[in-house]
Every structure is written in structure tokens, then in C-alpha cells.
Amino acid sequence: MTGQRADARRNYALLLAVASEAVATDGADASLEQIARTAGVGSGTVRRHFPTRRALLEAVFHDRIESLCTLARELAGHADGRAALLEWLAAVTASTATIGGLAVALNRDRMAGTEPHCATSRLTEAGSPLVARAAADGVLTAGVTTTDLLALVTGIALATQDHRDAATESARLLAITVAGISPDPARGAVDPARGDTGAGPV
Missing domain, CATH: 1.10.10 (Arc Repressor Mutant, subunit A)
Incomplete structure (x- = not known):
């Protein structure tokens, strides 16, 4: 045995x-x-x-998902709730845009209905405190959920997966998205050409 x-x-x-x-x-x-x-x-x-194929993909991406969850937990103590959320979203966007198959796997999770320990559920659980804090601080458009943000990030990754510079293009699109969901009154309009989310380098 x-x-x-x-x-x-x-x-x-x-x-x-x-x-x-x-x-x-x-x-x-x-x-x-x-x-x-x-x-x-x-x-x-x-x-x-x-x-199942889903089980295989969960295993393949386990460590990357766990690292993103760990980052979310670390950022929960950040002094600036908006900056913390945007840093985490930038990390999720970079991963989904540059790691082959990850965006597709997360999108399929979302469409199939999440299970308690699947990648999407783990990311949602980890990111929700960041979203809740940003909402409480008044720096996130009312009604925006963690599920919404992950869907947006996954969509950006799917849209840029064949781009010659997926990382840069996905950051640019994230900046445009952030301008709509979390405008920074202290800095005014973001500069999508620079991938500027109003929260420093992303």
C-alpha cells in the first residue's frame, strides 16, 4: 500500500x-x-x-490563486483603502492577462456557478474586505461588488490575451475601468495611456 x-x-x-x-x-x-x-x-x-477539466485547472492555478488571496489579506491593513483595492485589482489583472488559460478558467467558473473552494470563490472571499472598505470610505461607486470587479478584470484579460503586450494593454484598460468605478477626486482624471489608476504604479 x-x-x-x-x-x-x-x-x-x-x-x-x-x-x-x-x-x-x-x-x-x-x-x-x-x-x-x-x-x-x-x-x-x-x-x-x-x-474533470475544471479539477485539473484548479490544481494548475492553485498556487497563483493562493498568492493573490494572500496579497488581498496583506493589503487589508493598508492605510489607503482605495489604493489597496486598486493594487489588488492590478495584480489580478496582470495574472489573468499573462498566465495562459487563467482568464478562461475563471470565466468558466463564473458561468458555471461557483463552488465553495473554486478559484473564483476564493478570490471573491479574499477581495471582498477590500471592496467593502473602499465602499465604506466612499471611494467606490455604490453597488459595485467583488463579483463585478472580477468579471471586469476577467473580461479585460480575455480581450487582451492575443495582444502583443497583454500586460501593458490590460493595465491601460483597467485604468479606464477604474476611472468609471472609483474616480480619484484628489488627482482628477486618470491617464489611460500611462495605465494610471490614480493609485501609483500598477
């Missing part, structure tokens, strides 16, 4: 490494059969470890 468990752990680690490379190259619809062939295992082994 111990040997079998060790083999299962090795297979899981190998499959996750191969899947991560495949998704980075081919996106969220990377071939499960090709992943199995590259890892040198049968398709049944892939299915045992990842019963």
Missing part, C-alpha cells in the same frame, strides 16, 4: 507539472490525452487524479 501511495503521489506531481506546461502553452483547453501521453501514463490515470 505504501508503495502504491508513493506511485500515486509521483504520478500526481508529474501530471501536474506536464499539465501546467500544456495549459501555459495551449490554454485552458489543452488536450488531456496529450497530457497523458507526455507524462507517460494512461488517460485513466489522468481521470483518477483530475476527474
Whole structure:
């Protein structure tokens, strides 16, 4: 039994490494059969470890999602609630725009209906205190939710995924969005050409 468990752990680690490379190259619809062939295992082994494509994508993006959740928790203590929210949104935008398959995976989560521990639910839970604080401080348009902001960010990432400089273009579009949802009265209009969100570098 111990040997079998060790083999299962090795297979899981190998499959996750191969899947991560495949998704980075081919996106969220990377071939499960090709992943199995590259890892040198049968398709049944892939299915045992990842019963659905959603489960595979959750595993592939787990560490990145966790880092974004950790950032949100760290920013909760920031002195400026608006700056904290915008820094987090900028980080989520950069990740979704530049990491192959992540925006598609999050969008599918949202369309399918989130589950308690899926990536979208974790991001929503982590970002909600930042949104609530910005709203309480009067620096976020009334009624805007964390779900709304994640949908906007995901949309920006999907719109720029084939751009030659996705990171810069997504930052520019985020700046335009921020001008609508959280204008900064202290600075006036933002400068989308510079990717300026009114909260310093993003």
C-alpha cells in the first residue's frame, strides 16, 4: 500500500507539472490525452487524479490563486483603502492577462456557478474586505461588488490575451475601468495611456 501511495503521489506531481506546461502553452483547453501521453501514463490515470477539466485547472492555478488571496489579506491593513483595492485589482489583472488559460478558467467558473473552494470563490472571499472598505470610505461607486470587479478584470484579460503586450494593454484598460468605478477626486482624471489608476504604479 505504501508503495502504491508513493506511485500515486509521483504520478500526481508529474501530471501536474506536464499539465501546467500544456495549459501555459495551449490554454485552458489543452488536450488531456496529450497530457497523458507526455507524462507517460494512461488517460485513466489522468481521470483518477483530475476527474474533470475544471479539477485539473484548479490544481494548475492553485498556487497563483493562493498568492493573490494572500496579497488581498496583506493589503487589508493598508492605510489607503482605495489604493489597496486598486493594487489588488492590478495584480489580478496582470495574472489573468499573462498566465495562459487563467482568464478562461475563471470565466468558466463564473458561468458555471461557483463552488465553495473554486478559484473564483476564493478570490471573491479574499477581495471582498477590500471592496467593502473602499465602499465604506466612499471611494467606490455604490453597488459595485467583488463579483463585478472580477468579471471586469476577467473580461479585460480575455480581450487582451492575443495582444502583443497583454500586460501593458490590460493595465491601460483597467485604468479606464477604474476611472468609471472609483474616480480619484484628489488627482482628477486618470491617464489611460500611462495605465494610471490614480493609485501609483500598477
